[in-house]
Amino acid sequence: MAVGQLILPAHCAACGAPSPPDRRWPLCEVCGRAMADLLTRPYCPLCGRHAGPHTSGPDGCLFCREYPVLFDGAVRTGPYEGALRTLILRCKHEPRVGLGQVLGRLLADRLALVDWADRIDCIVPVPLHWGRRIRRGFNQASVMAGELVRAAPACRGVAARALVRTRPTPHQTNLPASRRRRNVRGAFRARRGADLQGRTVLLVDDVMTSGETIGECTRTLKKAGAAEVYVAVAATADFDEPGPW
Numbered sequence: 001m002a003v004g005q006l007i008l009p010a011h012c013a014a015c016g017a018p019s020p021p022d023r024r025w026p027l028c029e030v031c032g033r034a035m036a037d038l039l040t041r042p043y044c045p046l047c048g049r050h051a052g053p054h055t056s057g058p059d060g061c062l063f064c065r066e067y068p069v070l071f072d073g074a075v076r077t078g079p080y081e082g083a084l085r086t087l088i089l090r091c092k093h094e095p096r097v098g099l100g101q102v103l104g105r106l107l108a109d110r111l112a113l114v115d116w117a118d119r120i121d122c123i124v125p126v127p128l129h130w131g132r133r134i135r136r137g138f139n140q141a142s143v144m145a146g147e148l149v150r151a152a153p154a155c156r157g158v159a160a161r162a163l164v165r166t167r168p169t170p171h172q173t174n175l176p177a178s179r180r181r182r183n184v185r186g187a188f189r190a191r192r193g194a195d196l197q198g199r200t201v202l203l204v205d206d207v208m209t210s211g212e213t214i215g216e217c218t219r220t221l222k223k224a225g226a227a228e229v230y231v232a233v234a235a236t237a238d239f240d241e242p243g244p245w
């Protein structure tokens, strides 16, 4: 696929209803309104989780002050619900590049608003294990990363292969909090020769739930020399037990 080429669906990317072609987003009237509402929900600028206007500040929210995150800041499109959740699930179940591009473009708009966006010089998608990538055809996070470049003016490109997933890991959502950390510990490594020294990296994924996967990727990137790691996710989801990261 050529860089910058957009394959936008002719139907609503969330519910599949016909969508007028002149709209900014390929979403129908109903889903477009629902998405606009989700974009306004406040979140913590440090950990990316839901936060009320008075429960978070530049030094984080009640949650991440108790369980500090390893990354340096986060941006998200919205909470994992409604039209956004439907769009993310469609991306997983009918993997089409165009749907991932819609997710990436929604997130790029949000990224352009944060004050650290112009410091990003390298974008790294959370990798899939190769077995899963072959079954799916491509990595959704890589497609999203490609759309984020335009919102990061100093970025020299997507380092799609900087991180390697060394073993397949069961889906985090099916595991109790106590096992999530063990599940991902050591599951990633930086590729030999990946130029991460002193870099300000943007780590990209579709959904952040417990944060263990993002946390382990951050640890790996910093161990490989990254100076700062910021996180961009399409959605953050609530999870049952907020165990330490």
Ligand SMILES: [Zn+2]
Residues within 6 Å of the ligand: 012, 013, 014, 015, 016, 017, 027, 028, 029, 030, 031, 032
């Ligand atoms: Zn719709």
Ligand SMILES: [Zn+2]
Residues within 6 Å of the ligand: 044, 045, 046, 047, 048, 049, 056, 060, 061, 062, 063, 064, 065
């Ligand atoms: Zn927070």
